[in-house]
Amino acid sequence: MLRPSKTIWSLEPHTLAKHLILRRYLHAWLPIISSRNQKVLFLDGFAGPGIYAGGEEGSPVIAMKALIEHAHRHVIKAKVMFLFIEANKKRSETLASVIEPLKAQLPEGSSASVVHGEYAPLLSQTLEDLATAGKQLAPSLVFIDPFGVKGLTMDLVRRVLATRSCEVLLNFMVGYAHRFIAAPEFEKPLDAIFGTPRWQEGRDLAGHARVDFLRRLYIEELSRTDVCGRAEYARAFSMLDESQRPIYDLVFATNHPQGIDKMKDALWKVDGSGGERFSDATDPGQATLLDDSVEHDQGLLALLRDAFAGQTVTWPQTEEFIRRSPYRILKRPLLKAAKDPASGIRIQSDTRGLTALSRITFI
Known part of the structure; x- marks a missing residue:
């Protein structure tokens, strides 16, 4: 998966599958999280322009419509804040124009905003400011979906998960880690992603064995009991290209049994044969129609x-x-x-x- 150079680009099948998972989980998450909190947050750290070349909806639009069009919207009493962060100026401006008509359709008290800037520094500063004020992040679903291996650190993920009511859905670039594991320029980014230099042990492996090792290591680091901000439950869902090669893993981390239960419901809707992978050789729309x-x-x-x-x-x-x-x-x-x-x-x-x-x- 190459970093797009255009402001708006074409939607790939694995991205559509990811959006199906996100949409289905949000429909389950919103009533549950709002039943015990007055204010909740959906944060999209790499929001993009909100629309694709074929007119398909991006993750910010999907998230807002999950609330606006929810079949049980009347029971969602919490104020839902949507925060979309995008580092590319043209994309952030496009996103702001795309979501503007939707903002008026949000329930009273809910809001949506676009911030132009780098996700990691902005979120880090927000967490530091909250800690200084003796506060913590509102109950949140933090969606972290970068291109490449930069912008996603284990330290920042753990800081979010340290608030037990916060969950993370992230794009773990296992395909990049597998391909560039021997490249010296990737050592620091991979140290930051894994939160440990142990990923280097994968250099002695090859093929599926290396990919499986990197995936297990990442989940192990998310679940460590000796750190602040561990995930009680973590699942990886593999996204593969048309040749069945790994692109990235969609990883979900939570401390709530109900959260992992609802996420697995969403994963099995996309992969009815195992709930663990999607290939670009598959029609993601057809996958949701199958009952396995x-x-x-x-x-x-x-x-x-x-x-x-x-x-x-x-x-x-x-x-x-x-x-x-x-x-x-x-x-x-x-x-x-x-x-x-x-x-x-x-x-x-x-x-x-x-x-x-x-x-x-x-x-």
Whole structure:
């Protein structure tokens, strides 16, 4: 994925897939986050011009319309602030004109603004000013979507996540890291992205092994327990080109179980075969029409059988295990399997469903 030189450029399939994920997650996030907060923030750190060459909507428009056109807009009581940061002057001016008609359609108290400048320094200064005033960032979804390997540091991501009500959806350029891992000029940017020089261990690997190592390392660093601003839950969704080569990973980091659950719902809508990847060889629009629930359920049951073979566990234990896997937390597959004597799954419950007191035996 090359850095575009034009003010407005063509929309690529993997970007459309990313926008489908963003739109679906925002529709779930807005009612949930507003139910327990009076003010919330959506921050787009590399906002772009807001429109593509074919007239398609950019992420700022998608975000604003997620609120404006929400089917349950009446229950979203919080004031929603949309902050769009764009370093390119012409793009920021274009974005301001694109969102101007939408600003009047926002609910009372909500707002949208465009800031021309570099995302990292602006956000860093904002966080420092808040800390000095004894305040913290409003409950936020921070969308960080840069081109290349600059502008995304682990330190800044952790500073956002240090406020537990904040979540991050970011573009981790694993394809760049893989390609330029031996280039001396990329050492400092990669140190900043990973927050550790351990990425250099990937130089001894090649192909998928190197990509997998870099991806695991990034998620591990996001989830470290010995730092301030860790992510309790983090998932990576791979974006591939037409030849199945990695471009980048869309990474979601949160400290809320409901957040990761809703994000995985969105990911499985784009990749019904695994919830983990999208290729430019695929039609992203068609992907949302497919229902691969059978494949999902079979994979989920196989995972649970392998993990808990010969054990009896509670439903809460099972639920949390699934939450940390690629699969969605669904009761239906287990309840259906328990009706089949040959499935090797038995459920003891005081109701017909699954509750906190339910016990599941994997024979």
